[in-house]
Amino acid sequence: MIKIAPSLLAADMGDLRNAVAKVEKAGADYLHLDVMDGTFVPNISYGPAIIKTLRKNSKLFFDVHLMVEEPGRYLQDFAAAGADSICVHYEACRHLHRVIQHIKELGIKAAVALNPATPVSVLEDILPDLDMVLIMSVNPGFGGQSFIENSNNKIAKLSAMIKERGLDIDIEVDGGVYTGNIEKIAAAGANVFVAGTGIFGQPDYQAAISEMRKISENVQNKIN
Ligand code: DX5
Ligand code: ZN
DSSP, X not given: OOEEEEBGGGSOTTOHHHHHHHHHHTTOSEEEEEEEBSSSSSOXXXXXXXXXXXXXXXXXXXXXXXXXXXXXXXXXXXXHHTOXXXXXXXXXXXXXXXXXXXXXXXXXXXXXXXXXXXXXXXXXXXXXXXXXXXXXXXXXXXXXXXXXXXXXXXXXXXXHHHHHTTOOOEEEEESSOOXXXXXXXXXXXXXXXXEXXXXXXXXXXXXXXXXXXXXXXXXXXXXX
16 A cells, blocks of 8 residues: 655754654655664664654654664653654664564554665565565655665565565655656555655645655555
């Protein structure tokens, strides 16, 4: 199923509650929340306290993307703040299996993100434990970067791995996604689309979200 996930990183940081309400009204499915620690990535964003306060006024699915070294230390905090899904980076976890089991024990969805240089083959043994895989289509840390074309090859490989094994796992793509390239990305096999600039940078959020949904649903209907 197609999900459109605006990334709050591109919103007005001084008016986050209003930004969430606006994309919720505009038809978003997920709210993508980018947590950056200044170590795993060269930027710092927000943490569980902000997420907790946004949770009070929103019914959106909170898709929390942790760009944090050893995120296992903070899972409990983000679950308590209201995350519906937690995504950790393969590159940031020494004991990925333990981290994934912990997320599931907290009763929320578990996802793993891969940086552009990390091949999808590293997921071979953890794949059955995952609800979603996030393919980073930019180097994490900043919004507004250009989509790395090779990401579509990675998405296609991952999609084949999932199908071959009869698994039911969402493929999320994050970085440089907008109405102009979503068709190719959907054709490669992604079904959850994160967009920061592609939504918050547009004058009409509703138009951007519905256009992204229309294009990707058309592609998905042709594939199935
Ligand atoms: C980048 C973040 C993204 C970012 C995407 O490190 O993970 O979620 O907000 O921004 P755009 O869509 O502008 O590339
Ligand atoms: Zn993200």
